[in-house]
Amino acid sequence: MALASVVGSGALQEAIAKTKTKAKKRYLKAKKDRRKKRKPAAVPSGSRTEDATHDQDSEGEDEDDSAAEVTSSPAGSVHAVDAEPESTHRPKKRRKLSPPAEDENPEVKSTASAEDDQIGLSPTTNVARLPSAPVTLPSFPLPSHPDAPSKATLALQGLDKAIIEAELIEPRRRMPIQSTDAGEAALGLSEQTKKRLQELGITELFAVQTAVVPFLLSNTKHRRLYLPYNPSQDVCVSAPTGSGKTLAYVLPIVELLSSRAVTRLRALVVLPTRDLVTQVRETFEAVSKGRGLKIGTATGQHSFAHEQAQLIADRSPQLQGGSSRVDILICTPGRLIDHLTGTPNFSLQHLRFLVIDEADRLLAQSFQDWLAQVLSATRPQVIFSCGSDGASSTLVHEDAPAPDGLAPTFLRLLRGISHDRTDLDETQETSCQKLLFSATLTRDPSKIAALNLRDPRYFVVQGSPGDAAAEEDGVLDLVLEKYSMPDTLSEHMIVCESAQKPLMLFHLVHTLGVKNALVFTKSAESTVRLVKLFEFFKEFRPTEAKIVLRAYSSDLAPSARKDILDKFKNQEIHILVCSDLISRGIDISHVSHVVSYDAPVDMRKYVHRVGRTARAGRDGDAWTLVEEQEARYFKSMLKEANHLNAVKRLRVSELDLAPLISSYESALTKLKEAYSR
Incomplete structure (x- = not known):
């Protein structure tokens, strides 16, 4: 029984093999006939490789088809296929194909072959081919950040042009106090002032003094107390500590105010601390000895009523021109605001000098917005009203008092002005000249703009003047806060x-x-x-x-x-x-x-x-x-x-x-x- 089954099994395998061989021959013959019908008149030489590849693929497909035919036979023959010896399923050897040319894109070619197969065309046909898939777009470099500007360039943004054009002064520069006419012309100091300096043991001026003192005193047109039509330039000074900044503004103030005939508040010095107020007052008193100038202080150390009695001669509220017992007032900003708002006849309209010492600290602290109030007090508060004809006119209160020593800029506030006076129509500016001093002068554009500086002149004790590169480095050191x-x-x-x-x-x-x-x-x-x-x-x-x-x-x-x-x-x-x-x-x-x-x-x-x-x-x-x-x-x-x-x-x-x-x-x-x- 076992022998019969074995013999039967061998006969079955022989029948399957013959059937497979005949089916394959019929398939290959039909395929060959179809290819002859489609074969072009001339075949490109470069398509031989493609044909060979296509033939190999076709043979593989034929084998798969044959296998499909066998497996689709009745269920009873499936077991016979599994029992077939391994020798009958050995794959055929394929020829090695040459690699594609270097200039050909294999991805593009495979895509094109796939499209041809879908429409039933061979790569060797003369029929116009469909456009191939687009190649990958060329890659572009990734976006990069531009180079950041240098620190110096950023520091100069928004700064006043006057700061960039600041005058540099050599720190070791000195100028002797001479008693000759040439020395007086160079410094602008009188013989009496130079004699007093020699009595104090001062025989020469330091660097900051040699620049600031001649600038404030050498112009004879600016030595007057009132300059309504030709005001002086404001001055900003940056110099190291201990370089003599205090004497740089004490000398010009004493020299100019010594010619005054009537006591008015003409110089205001604002300092951050009481101790500095005391020290600066001692300097003023030492230099102005014998000149008759009256110096006062306001720091809050004494009672408010006591300070009022020391500063104001007449507290009657009927004096437009104000009243003052002192020519020079040295104060702290908080106490100054107290007198501006609470002391009758305390006026800044006659002010010739406004000195802000340690300017960076004072500008950084508000003190009840003291700076804006002080600058407003130096200018006349003119109120305009429009008449029936549309023209503007100055509005003056009916109970305005009689004129009493008004400054030239404030004359338009007088009661009963004749409007045909042309001198009042001319543009008049306050005579107040602002002087800023500090070892670390502020470079904040907003704070400098708040000062309302008038054509400012900057002096920087740093660097080597005369050398363009050194001057540029010196200004950058000031801007970048590199102190000497x-x-x-x-x-x-x-x-x-x-x-x-x-x-x-x-x-x-x-x-x-x-x-x-x-x-x-x-x-x-x-x-x-x-x-x-x-x-x-x-x-x-x-x-x-x-x-x-x-x-x-x-x-x-x-x-x-x-x-x-x-x-x-x-x-x-x-x-x-x-x-x-x-x-x-x-x-x-x-x-x-x-x-x-x-x-x-x-x-x-x-x-x-x-x-x-x-x-x-x-x-x-x-x-x-x-x-x-x-x-x-x-x-x-x-x-x-x-x-x-x-x-x-x-x-x-x-x-x-x-x-x-x-x-x-x-x-x-x-x-x-x-x-x-």
Whole structure:
């Protein structure tokens, strides 16, 4: 039975093979006939490869078709196919085809062949072919950002042209005070003024003074008190601290106002602090001695009624021209606004000079919008009304008082004016000349525009005049806030841990001999705490030389601050620990060291702090204690100002601090006990 089944199986396989061979022959013959009918007259030489490829593909398709015929037979024959030997299914060998030419796109060719097959055409037919698929678009470079403008270009955007054209002054420039006619013509100073300067020990003018003083005094047309038709140019000065900016405006004001016949408020000096007001008043009094000029101050140190009595001669509300007991007023902005709004007959219409010292700080703080109110008070407030005929006319109150010393610009406010007077129709401007001084003059276009400067002239003590490249670099240094320091100043920094900062200060004082010094802290509380720690430290070192320290801050009463400052000037106090209250403008000749116990947070503060020493050509040292976590920021701040190389780092070893550690720890323990009570 088994043998019969095997024989039957072999016969079945033979029948299937014969059937397959006959079907394939019939298919190939029919295909050959179809191809002869479609064969063109001439076949391109390049199509041989395609034909061969097509033949191979056709043979493969034939085999697939044969297999399809077998598998579509009755279900009973399916098992016979599975039992067929492997030798009958061996694929045929195919010829290796040459690769396509380099200039041909295989993707495009395959796409074209697929389209031909869909419509029943061969690649070798002469029938017009359909357009092939479009090739990929050429790639374009990705968009990139344009090169950013330089920092200098950005800094110059929006600036007044006068700043860019600023006059640079060599810092080492000097001009002797000569008594000859040529010297008087060069400086514009009278013999009486030069004699007074020599009595004060001033034999030459510094760089900023040699530029500003002749500019304000050399033009004889501008030496008058009233200039309604030909006003003077405004002046902006940027110069290092200690370069003599105060004397640069004191000399012209005293020289011009000495010719006055009637006392009017003609010079107004605005300063940020009371201490600066006191210092500037002393300078005015020293230079104007024997000239008869009356100088007043308004800082809020005295009562409001007391200041009114000192400033105003007649408080009757019927004086349009105002009334004044002083020729020169030195004040803080807040108190100035109080007198403008609350003091009768306090008028700025006769003002010849408006001086804004430490201009960057004053312009950055509003003080009840003091600047706008002051500038408005220097100009007449004319009210126009339209008549029935449409023409405009000046509106004057019926109860306006009789004229009383009005300034020329304010004459149109008079009652009962004859409107046929042509002199009142001419354009008249205020005679007030604005003078701005600072070591870090503002470069904010909006703040400069708020000043309403009239054809301003800028003076910058920096760079080397005469060299075009140096002048351009000097102006850019001003715009980019790269400040110049006195040549006689030595700058140092000590990087330490936070807990070691007091110990570093004691090392400077007791080991390096730092005396006649100003020590700046970040707040009034830090000032008091540091002085207490120093007092405790001295208790554990009684054998050392006695060093007197005092705290100076806004927490003290004005009288106490004045007393401490006087003792420090007389060298009864060796070290003055203070906040930034006196970091601007204070001039104490014997200060030889400045210590920033708390590192300044911006470059402007640093400039004003270190400017308390090395003034007027004297030598000085600046020390900055920098905590380790602040070191990177502090260095980057100096680097942006192009000043990092000027500050030398001082390294203090543990061996240098060893003699002080025991006393410091004891003082620190005692300070903790004092604050824990």
